[in-house]
Amino acid sequence: MIRFLALSLCASSAAAESGLAAWLRYAPLQGGESYHSSLPSHIVALNTSSASPVYVAGQELQQGIQSIYGKQCNVHHSYDGASSSIIVGTLDEYTKAYGSLSNPPNLIEDGYWLNTEGNTIQILGKNERGALYGTFAYLSMLAQGNLTKVAYSSNPNAPVRWTNEWDNLDGSIERGFAGNSNWFANGVIVSNLTRTAEYARLLASIGINAVVVNNVNANASLLTPQNIEGLGRIADVMRPYGVQVGISLYFSSPTSGVKGQANLTTFDPLDESVVAWWTNVTGQIYQQVPDMAGYLVKANSEGQPGPLTYNRTLAQGANLFAKALQPHGGIVMFRAFVYNNLNETDWYADRANAQIQFFKPLDGEFDSNVIIQIKYGPIDFQVREPASPLFANIPKSNAAIELQVTQEYLGQQCHLVYLAPLWKTILDFDLRVDNESSLVRDVVSGQRFNHSLGGYAGVVNVGTNDTWIGSHMAMSNLYAYGRLAWDPTLDSQYVLQEWIRLTFNADQSVVNTMTQISMESWPAYENYSGNLGEQTLTDILYTHFGPNPQTQDNTVWGQWTRADHTTIGMDRTVSNGTGFAGNYPPEIAAMYENIATTPDNLLLWFHHVNYTHLLHSGETVIQDFYDQHYAGAATAQTFATMWESLKGKIDDERYYDQLFRQVYQAGHSLVWRDAISNFYNNISGIPDAAHRVGNHPYRIEAESMQLDGYKPYTVIPFEAASNYTAIVTSSNTTTGTAQTMITCPSGTYDVAVNYFDQFGGHSHFVVSLNNVTIGEWTANLKPWIGSSEGPRVLGHTPSIYIDGHSATRITFSNVTVAKGDMLKIVGTPNGIEPAPLDYVSLLPLGIVD
Numbered sequence: 001m002i003r004f005l006a007l008s009l010c011a012s013s014a015a016a017e018s019g020l021a022a023w024l025r026y027a028p029l030q031g032g033e034s035y036h037s038s039l040p041s042h043i044v045a046l047n048t049s050s051a052s053p054v055y056v057a058g059q060e061l062q063q064g065i066q067s068i069y070g071k072q073c074n075v076h077h078s079y080d081g082a083s084s085s086i087i088v089g090t091l092d093e094y095t096k097a098y099g100s101l102s103n104p105p106n107l108i109e110d111g112y113w114l115n116t117e118g119n120t121i122q123i124l125g126k127n128e129r130g131a132l133y134g135t136f137a138y139l140s141m142l143a144q145g146n147l148t149k150v151a152y153s154s155n156p157n158a159p160v161r162w163t164n165e166w167d168n169l170d171g172s173i174e175r176g177f178a179g180n181s182n183w184f185a186n187g188v189i190v191s192n193l194t195r196t197a198e199y200a201r202l203l204a205s206i207g208i209n210a211v212v213v214n215n216v217n218a219n220a221s222l223l224t225p226q227n228i229e230g231l232g233r234i235a236d237v238m239r240p241y242g243v244q245v246g247i248s249l250y251f252s253s254p255t256s257g258v259k260g261q262a263n264l265t266t267f268d269p270l271d272e273s274v275v276a277w278w279t280n281v282t283g284q285i286y287q288q289v290p291d292m293a294g295y296l297v298k299a300n301s302e303g304q305p306g307p308l309t310y311n312r313t314l315a316q317g318a319n320l321f322a323k324a325l326q327p328h329g330g331i332v333m334f335r336a337f338v339y340n341n342l343n344e345t346d347w348y349a350d351r352a353n354a355q356i357q358f359f360k361p362l363d364g365e366f367d368s369n370v371i372i373q374i375k376y377g378p379i380d381f382q383v384r385e386p387a388s389p390l391f392a393n394i395p396k397s398n399a400a401i402e403l404q405v406t407q408e409y410l411g412q413q414c415h416l417v418y419l420a421p422l423w424k425t426i427l428d429f430d431l432r433v434d435n436e437s438s439l440v441r442d443v444v445s446g447q448r449f450n451h452s453l454g455g456y457a458g459v460v461n462v463g464t465n466d467t468w469i470g471s472h473m474a475m476s477n478l479y480a481y482g483r484l485a486w487d488p489t490l491d492s493q494y495v496l497q498e499w500i501r502l503t504f505n506a507d508q509s510v511v512n513t514m515t516q517i518s519m520e521s522w523p524a525y526e527n528y529s530g531n532l533g534e535q536t537l538t539d540i541l542y543t544h545f546g547p548n549p550q551t552q553d554n555t556v557w558g559q560w561t562r563a564d565h566t567t568i569g570m571d572r573t574v575s576n577g578t579g580f581a582g583n584y585p586p587e588i589a590a591m592y593e594n595i596a597t598t599p600d601n602l603l604l605w606f607h608h609v610n611y612t613h614l615l616h617s618g619e620t621v622i623q624d625f626y627d628q629h630y631a632g633a634a635t636a637q638t639f640a641t642m643w644e645s646l647k648g649k650i651d652d653e654r655y656y657d658q659l660f661r662q663v664y665q666a667g668h669s670l671v672w673r674d675a676i677s678n679f680y681n682n683i684s685g686i687p688d689a690a691h692r693v694g695n696h697p698y699r700i701e702a703e704s705m706q707l708d709g710y711k712p713y714t715v716i717p718f719e720a721a722s723n724y725t726a727i728v729t730s731s732n733t734t735t736g737t738a739q740t741m742i743t744c745p746s747g748t749y750d751v752a753v754n755y756f757d758q759f760g761g762h763s764h765f766v767v768s769l770n771n772v773t774i775g776e777w778t779a780n781l782k783p784w785i786g787s788s789e790g791p792r793v794l795g796h797t798p799s800i801y802i803d804g805h806s807a808t809r810i811t812f813s814n815v816t817v818a819k820g821d822m823l824k825i826v827g828t829p830n831g832i833e834p835a836p837l838d839y840v841s842l843l844p845l846g847i848v849d
């Protein structure tokens with residue numbers, strides 16, 4: 001049984017925590033000195049080169065033990081016979097020096113053996129980075145106050161455990177919510193790579209072994225000699241952590257006029273000059289980066305060039321790179337995210353079928369060092385999708401799963417969504433190929449179809465922000481990604497709690513509270529963004545952040561819902577629809593084909609039904625929509641309150657930062673709830689049986705107030721504003737006033753104001769009662785005025801419009817209000833932002849609406 005020491009963090013709230021150290025804080029444990037005798041006194045790292053992961057392991061052990069327990073250990077590079085040592089190295093080096101272990105562990109590449117049972121602790125890797133992984137596993141125990149004696153070996157589930165970073169050469173990051181690139185600026189690789197090294201250290205501690213440093217929407221100028229030299233520098237700083245560099249390629253680079261490289265007139269993958277071009281460039285890269293991991297390729301997708309231009313197959317395209325890489329030991333991650341524009345008037349058209357159409361016929365044609373990298377679902381990182389059937393359809397090809405750590409469609413780090421439970425629904429899904437157990441995780445490990453290559457690609461998109469990905473709590477997703485890529489059988493809550501203890505502390509109430517919030521977060525987000533398999537009902541044409549369900553339909557992008565006045569959902573059956581269900585092996589196909597056996601949470605993914613269709617739950621589709629959206633938003637309200645119970649139990653810096661986000665999420669979840677409920681209420685004409693939708697007794701619509709210098713504004717999309725209407729100042733330079741007399745009974749209320757915070761202006765608002773100010777704020781994504789913390793930035797993709805992305809709420813609690821008081825809001829516009837207001841809610845305590 002695991003024994004956690006009854007230790008707690010020293011004065012946790014005192015130390016400022018920016019988040020930079022993430023889960024590698026090595027926070028001092030109170031009373032750590034009393035355990036010095038059970039800790040080793042010497043560290044023996046069986047390598048003397050500072051570029052070696054084994055050397056780094058020695059340093060890391062010294063630093064960790066010193067910091068956590070206050071015990072100083074010396075690092076040696078050969079065993080001096082002293083007992084009470086830790087020996088870290090490769091199994092081979094260990095065996096050379098001390099002879100074989102009595103029971104040699106069965107290790108594969110990157111695996112390790114950790115034995116703390118004897119007088120000498122052994123941390124032995126199959127290779128050098130395996131030794132570092134074992135070191136981090138041991139330090140993780142120590143940092144959690146776990147001094148249990150263990151002796152076990154651990155091997156990775158799959159060889160490929162990479163991150164993908166969508167960094168552009170200009171320094172921006174596509175779908176990044178944490179600042180700019182750590183390694184690119186102004187078209188080149190930056191000189192200061194400190195953060196890159198720190199990132200590699202973090203990644204090593206969770207078993208990640210390569211980083212693809214540039215966006216899959218690639219840029220040919222990555223291949224200039226100057227940038228290739230820069231890649232060498234990145235590789236040099238990451239190598240001591242066992243993290244390799246990979247790069248994304250732009251398929252038509254040979255014709256792109258890359259400075260310092262030949263310029264061809266074709267990029268046909270079968271043309272000899274093109275083959276020679278890539279062979280040559282690949283050779284140049286390996287000169288700078290002898291251990292380059294490989295290439296990632298997005299071809300013929302979303303405007304990216306590819307082999308189809310020349311009537312070559314995707315396999316011919318992939319193999320072009322495979323052959324160039326093969327002599328150097330590199331691999332090609334070839335993305336399955338390929339689809340064409342479609343016409344929604346065609347009932348049988350379906351973007352979800354595209355991968356099967358493109359890749360299934362090519363199975364067996366990919367070179368052995370090509371891995372097909374498949375997003376977890378057939379569409380695009382949605383809040384819920386069925387497992388991509390491609391995992392079942394290319395048994396002769398290597399496969400990897402692509403997960404998205406950055407929360408593009410899942411709240412962009414401004415909504416807390418712990419993703420491991422979502423990923424587990426896919427990884428644990430049994431595709432029943434040939435009526436046999438065929439878990440997705442066993443397909444990507446290579447085990448199911450006997451491949452030695454396969455694994456995981458996680459789109460992370462870390463930026464320069466100290467929190468790495470934009471919010472402290474969202475880092476649980478990066479941690480879980482690494483842990484699951486190493487061992488997908490791990491339980492998501494177990495992984496989460498490891499992360500909480502390491503990142504915050506082991507106080508039981510901290511662990512319990514953060515666990516509850518995190519474990520409830522994905523279901524809540526699904527409920528208020530898009531339930532019943534309806535995808536994240538966000539604005540797919542703009543920011544992918546706030547609600548905008550109608551953007552899903554009448555586009556060529558194929559993320560359709562087919563909602564009309566009476567029906568909704570994609571008919572993906574074989575019998576009457578797009579046939580997508582038939583892409584699964586027979587047992588699964590039969591389940592999804594039949595509405596009676598399709599789970600409610602994927603109903604609208606597979607079936608087109610009336611709003612009045614009865615779910616397994618007994619509820620109608622439309623009522624379930626209303627109920628779940630209300631339930632999800634209600635759950636999100638509790639997160640902020642639960643978070644408040646952590647005051648003083650964690651450091652103030654992270655406490656306030658996350659509180660700001662939880663308060664924001666509580667408000668924005670209401671925007672989601674109302675927008676989706678109103679939209680479907682409007683389109684279906686079916687009222688909410690519980691009379692909530694469109695019925696808000698506590699609200700005062702801004703447009704119904706007495707306006708001076710303000711005018712009504714019809715919001716697009718209509719559902720993004722209460723009563724479809726907001727108010728804006730008459731000009732962008734003059735102040736507006738909205739006022740009304742309070743008619744509700746005198747008492748204490750929470751006063752919530754819904755307004756819009758557009759990008760491109762910082763309007764100022766003052767709310768008063770009888771000319772006594774009860775609150776004021778600037779619409780700049782900062783916390784409420786009066787709190788002591790500095791400015792905070794949410795970091796989601798900005799919107800310049802008055803819409804569901806910019807809609808937000810501020811609440812002033814416990815305000816004494818008397819009937820007959822004059823409630824007044826004065827809005828001062830700024831920049832493009834005309835101080836837009838939606839409504840004021842006077843909420844009796846305990847009610848949120």
Ligand code: GCW
Nearest residue numbers: 166174175216217298337380
């Ligand atoms: O969903 C889309 C994203 C794009 C991304 C693309 C992909 C890098 O919105 O930003 O492009 O997926 O995965 O290629």
